[in-house]
Amino acid sequence: MQRLTHFLRTFLKKWYPLVLLIFVWEFVSRTRLVDPFYLPPFSISMKALLEGLFVTGDVWFHIEMSLLRALAGLFSAILVGTGIGLLMARYAPANSFLDPLISIIFPTPKLALFPILIFWFGIGQMSKILLISMTCFFPIVVNTYAGVKNVDKYLVWNALTKGASGNQILYKVIIPAALPFIFTGIRVASSFAFILIVASEMIASNEGLGFFIISAERTFNSDMMFAGIMLISALGFGFDRLILYIQKKLFIWRDIGEERVSGI
């Protein structure tokens, strides 16, 4: 009991603005200050969400589809992005070839390329996974490159004079030193992945949370629409927390402050 009150207290201390927002939301809708057709009360939307999850259970399928696409896109981007980032940082010709391409394509909103992807790969999984992968690739490749380039030369020298081989330098010095940067890239990329999964499913899909939200809107089912929005933001938040948690465990050796830059 004491632990519960302690938990509640620390929870409220940090999240009271959110609680307040929910109260205001509930209040303006219940008192019809705002037409509940446009803004259904929080409790009704929550009920719709819980029913979708635990009574009819048909929301799970959409969650599964969205997560599958987001994760497939993100992980393929991690694989390719770190690989190419490393290559560019370690091998000058690769850098001079890829750098101009990356600088041009990076600022292009990849969503603008989605029609091409649909045109080539249809509206199935492939076009969406590719869209997410392409978008996530950039922050990862750029951060990996910066991370490897920032490795303290003296740490590499230290390893060399202790008899480390080229491969050992890579695995025991360069990668551990660059990993915090790579993770920063992954964190940015994962937020992109959640944005694009919703956008792409709204544009062309018959399943997934983006589709769920847009089809609720199209059928004027506003409590379902809000339920879908709450669900996707909860997923995005949860995933970001997961990455933060992994970062904290993995980089326990770093000075406090270094990673606190945007770590809410």
Add this chain to the structure above:
Amino acid sequence: MFKIEIRNVSKVFRSVRTSEILALKDISFKVNEGEFITIVGPSGCGKSTLLYLIAGLETPTAGDILINGNRVNEPDPTCGIVFQEFRIFPWRTVFKNVLFGLEVQNRFPKDKQIELAKEYISMVGLTGFEDRYPKELSGGMKQRVAIAQTLICGPEIILMDEPLGSVDSLTREVLQHEIMRLWEREKKAILFVTHSIDEAIFLGTRVVVFSARPGVVKEIFDIDFPYPRTGKERTDPRFGSLRSRIWNLIEKEVIKSN
């Protein structure tokens, strides 16, 4: 045969922004087995560069460096180096940092490696700190880790690049004595770069005085205070006269560079 032989070594750095910089010009001296050479000189005189050349991390523009009569081509664990500002691996604990050399060289079976790491950690007085990360250590402790990390590889030559430059002055004195005791026990050739004339005279069997831009050897002093030195030497009039002679050699440049 000399342990280290430096023959007419010059080093030029080229960069896009600046014109060529002559960092070292025609450096020659020899180091015997078991000597403790200290190198002192103003900032930017290429003292560190000389150590990197000896360690095989950079190549001389002209001249040769021989270790045990063989030309230096690439880094080798027989020539250990302790870098400025304790360049140890921040993601490794004290234990793992000290173990590093044995781990990458795959020397000795695993349990022997662990035993040795513990031995070297206790030699530098860090027993009990094995599981700490560098961020949890003081400057002096980090420097001890760096020294143990170098010694465990069993180098015949130890290069030290201002190893005590970034520790407080009390720790500095303690570490000076420790490094001297270590050298007396192991009798390895040490090349020790420092900014401090006092430290150079106190530790070295010989003091090599460098001047800056280009870095050249101004003079070499033999220091004949017997070991173990206790610190009392500092009050000896000969110590004072050495100090002022060395200071006179580099004074103008130190003032100029400020």
